[in-house]
Amino acid sequence: MRYEGIVYRPPSEAESLIIQATIGCPHNKCAFCKMYRGVNFRIRSVAEIKEDLLMAKDYYGDWVKSVFFADGNTILMKTDQLVEILEYTKELFPKVERITMYGSAQYIALKTQEELNRINRAGLSRIHTGMESGDDEVLDLINKGTDSSKLIKAGVMVKNAGIELSEYIIVGVGGKKFTKQHALNSAKVLNEINPDFIRIRTIVPFPGTELYDMYKNGEFELLSPHEALREMKLFVENLNVTSYFYTDHVSNYCYANGKLPGAKNDIIDSIEKNLLIDESRFRKPYEGTL
């Protein structure tokens, strides 16, 4: 396998074979994201991707159970190309149980429902989507390149195609100004989609991003740990979904996981317990990782 630059993957893909089908991110403009800054986006040729898959087969044999096609927004590839690499993956690794990739709503929306159905039949089992917020003002603030109606449309299409959907929400990404509407509208959008997974991250401003500049010049006010926990509580209280809820990231101030709706009270209890801890005992809001 050949890798270019820093390779990112969701924590849940820690045991997956990672193959870079694309390099960088075609959007590359989210105000908080530093992952692919300075990287020119390109799609690798199907021949190159297949060569990497063959290298993996030589190395691991046919024991591969899950495959993640990096980098950002691999769903943007042409449907015929995606189908070819997905079918080849299943052929090379007959024991594969899960094939996943990143896909933002704006790129999912470029596919028709029939194309997504076809991609699922070819083997794509899960899409990881950075929704970040369901609030239009926050989506504008972070330059996400989409709005709440497109988030819902793309999410519903993925679900209708039979592809599992993992949606990522960033606590505090609207700062103090939008905290309430970020919590309420994110829950509202997710209630419309009912994704398979909701995964929580907490905002950390990174040098080299627009959000960091806004934070430094006072335009963006970070939530304190307790404010972030209260935002998360309001968000969870307003969720009406049957999704798995995970705080599977070191940026978070609270560990609270479970299957909704049954686990809702336990998740809220965990948040409330963390609210009893003095704020000085949490990491500083500007120190951490996203």
Ligand code: SF4
């Ligand atoms: S958050 Fe996702 S879509 Fe936005 S720039 Fe980063 S990789 Fe691209």
